[in-house]
Amino acid sequence: MDIVFKNGALQKVDGTEKTWKADLVFLSMGFLGPEHYLSESLGLELDEKTNYRADKGSYRSSASHVFVAGDCRSGQSLVVRAINEGREAAREIDLFLMGSTDLP
Numbered sequence: 001m002d003i004v005f006k007n008g009a010l011q012k013v014d015g016t017e018k019t020w021k022a023d024l025v026f027l028s029m030g031f032l033g034p035e036h037y038l039s040e041s042l043g044l045e046l047d048e049k050t051n052y053r054a055d056k057g058s059y060r061s062s063a064s065h066v067f068v069a070g071d072c073r074s075g076q077s078l079v080v081r082a083i084n085e086g087r088e089a090a091r092e093i094d095l096f097l098m099g100s101t102d103l104p
């Protein structure tokens, strides 16, 4: 079955199913968003790409006391972006916990 990315989500293309005989099927999948056992147990809201919803800058999820940053927030990206978000989120968390922060 063919899958296309449309309207912000993966969608099946009807009529493209095929059947192959196989001894082993190995699935290597990426770009599918974060696991949802965490969002379900913590009550995190998801965005339209099924990432954990949080604004860049505050990094606060829809659940109080839960901050999210990096690929799980923005989707698959670059490691330098994840590092930058991690640093910014650490600052926001410090501010939240301590009321002030010296972090850059």
Ligand SMILES: Cc1cc2nc3c(=O)[nH]c(=O)nc-3n(C[C@H](O)[C@H](O)[C@H](O)COP(=O)(O)OP(=O)(O)OC[C@H]3O[C@@H](n4cnc5c(N)ncnc54)[C@H](O)[C@@H]3O)c2cc1C
Residues within 6 Å of the ligand: 030, 038, 069, 070, 071, 072, 076, 077, 078, 079, 080, 082, 083
């Ligand atoms: C194959 C591949 C190639 C890539 N190549 C490049 C590249 O060349 N250049 C580039 O800039 N970027 C590349 N990227 C993207 C880059 O790796 C990511 O953008 C970056 O690693 C995201 O960092 P992160 O900290 O947000 O997430 P991650 O690096 O995915 O870290 C998340 C961590 O959370 C842990 N975790 C998950 N669930 C739990 C839990 N319940 N409890 C505790 N820990 C948990 C995971 O084990 C993991 O260690 C590549 C990605 C992939 C998959």
